Amino acid sequence: MTLRVELVSPTERVWSGEATSVSARTIEGDIGVLTDHSPLFGVLVDGQVVIHGTNGENKEFNVSGGFLSVSNNRVSILTESIK
């Protein structure tokens, strides 16, 4: 099983694809999401989102605030802007 990840901003879909894990920084601290994570909705603070792709490649994005939603091995990261 892999995670289906989408990183979207108001103006475009920045990245989408399969990943083994995602880590991001929420208000309460860093969080890592692996497959079969329970449904979660978190508020992100300014910081880095790292997507560990299935091919071993890591994608890093600097986001300014946003949301992370996890359900049924689908991860959506919504952010207003990506630096």
Added chain:
Amino acid sequence: MGAQLRIYRRRMRSVKATKKITKAMELISASRIVKAQQRVAASTPYANELTRAVSAVASYSSTAHPLTTADENPKRAAILIISSDRGMAGAYSNNAIKEGEQLAALLRERGLEVKPYLVGRKAVGYYKFRERFIAGQWTGFSDSPTYENAKEVADSLIKAFVADSEVDPAGVDEIHIVFTEFKSMLIQNAMAKRMLPLEVVESDAPAPTGLLPMYEFEPNAAVVLDALLPRYIEARIFNAMLQSAASEHAARRRAMKSATDNADDLIKSLTRLANAARQAEITQEISEIVGGADALASASAGSE
């Protein structure tokens, strides 16, 4: 050249010049519709995800949030009207403004005071000319709005909504939006929707399949709602602005196409008239020559 013919030629030249301009505007708008449509499409994943999230939070948490609860005794309502900055788009702006007027009448019937927030020079001009009160106005970005523009508008609307309408004369209890929905290249509808208090149920996206998951909220549902709702409003306004922009280009393309067609018709009929005038002139010249020759002939015949 006869005077009549000269006038026809002059009118043809001016119509041809106008036609060149309208044709160019038609082509420009046609190319911009595609771009505007792409922007609408690009903004949908974000809007859909947000709608999904808001529905999930709203349906699985009992937290009462000022942005979701309706005031029992509403006093004032804000209307956000999205029109264009420039004309030459047929009835596009007028339709939106009229839809706004109807909505305002409806709200006044319910005993609410209406506060207009206007986007686009056309709506601002309409209200200024009638010396009406304007609660807020933004101009200069109607044909290609950015997210920052939507954010700016949303910020002042949310601020007015959060303010207590009982004590603050700037506070409003409801926010409605009037924009032009882009259905297709040919169909655009001006429509009014209530934005706040939220009606989460309605969304442009197909309903998510199955039940929404029981989310765990981090840190908690109230904080998530606080952060989520302003973004949701921004995304809604942004989407409305993008659709309106696409509609504006479509309306302009159509208006300019019919202007070009009219110019074509006009040129055709003027050409006919000019030909007739030229022919009449020639006929007259011939009959003058023949008449002159006749007169000469009869004069010389009489002298002999």
